[in-house]
Amino acid sequence: MSNIKIAVVDDHSLFRKGMISILEQVSGFEVVIEATNGLEFLNKRQTTHVDVVLMDLQMPELDGTKTTAIIKEKYPSTKVLILSMHDEDKYILHLMEIGANGYLLKDSDPEEVEKAIKKVHETDSYFSDFVSKVMLRKMTRRNQQEKKIFNYKTDLSEREIEVLKHICEGLTTVEIGDILSLSPRTVEGHRLRMIEKLGVKNTAGLVAFAIKNQLV
Known part of the structure; x- marks a missing residue:
């Protein structure tokens, strides 16, 4: 390597x-x-x-x-x-x-x-851990009164929202698959489709989306 x-x-x-x-x-x-x-x-x-x-x-x-x-x-x-x-x-x-x-x-x-x-x-x-456990919660509270930038219920399926929530928890593709009874390939497919649907650049962008839409 x-x-x-x-x-x-x-x-x-x-x-x-x-x-x-x-x-x-x-x-x-x-x-x-x-x-x-x-x-x-x-x-x-x-x-x-x-x-x-x-x-x-x-x-x-x-x-x-x-x-x-x-x-x-x-x-x-x-x-x-x-x-x-x-x-x-x-x-x-x-x-x-x-x-x-x-x-x-x-x-x-x-x-x-x-x-x-x-x-x-x-x-x-x-x-x-500091960012994911403390700062993300602060950002969620800060945005509770702001207008949501997406109507995520129409942009994402229920399964995609489930995957997204677990991504925000810092779980790996394999761990998410085990929880949702999905193959790692299927989980990765959901992740890539969400990136495309929402027009974000990467997984971090998905997390930012979840924060602004109060999903975490």
Whole structure:
């Protein structure tokens, strides 16, 4: 199996160098791009393939939010894992909507960063326990009084809604299949159809949809 090719994009030199040092000790990881901002990363990305980008949010020249949107437009197969000091729901939900594959706080343990990189590379999305259990509940409460952006009852079947709820719980395709007595292939088919129906970019976008429509 080939190494997971990683980019680290952060304008804080100490954090960036420290993260690279940690990642280079992990078997199967290869840091191929180091950049201080989004513009520098995009210039280097033109000649270097990247599987997973570790992305800071607040950077000069081009920030993490705008860079993520450009990556998803130009390199849709590249996974973006946000590393940020911000734990506010507005950052997390917006980044999910524009296509970020995961969100970690910068004080996360190295083991969790390693797990997150592997997860987004293999299964499209990763959200830390903090994000999934605390922030998503806050976002749901915040949106209870807002107008729903979709009429999900007409957009999605009852089975698709069931699958979506389990996706939001962080269950794997196999685990969802076991609960609903479906094959993993059928579960994956439901996931892909929901992405197409709702016009979102990935699994994280499905989670954002579920939050805005109070399904979780």
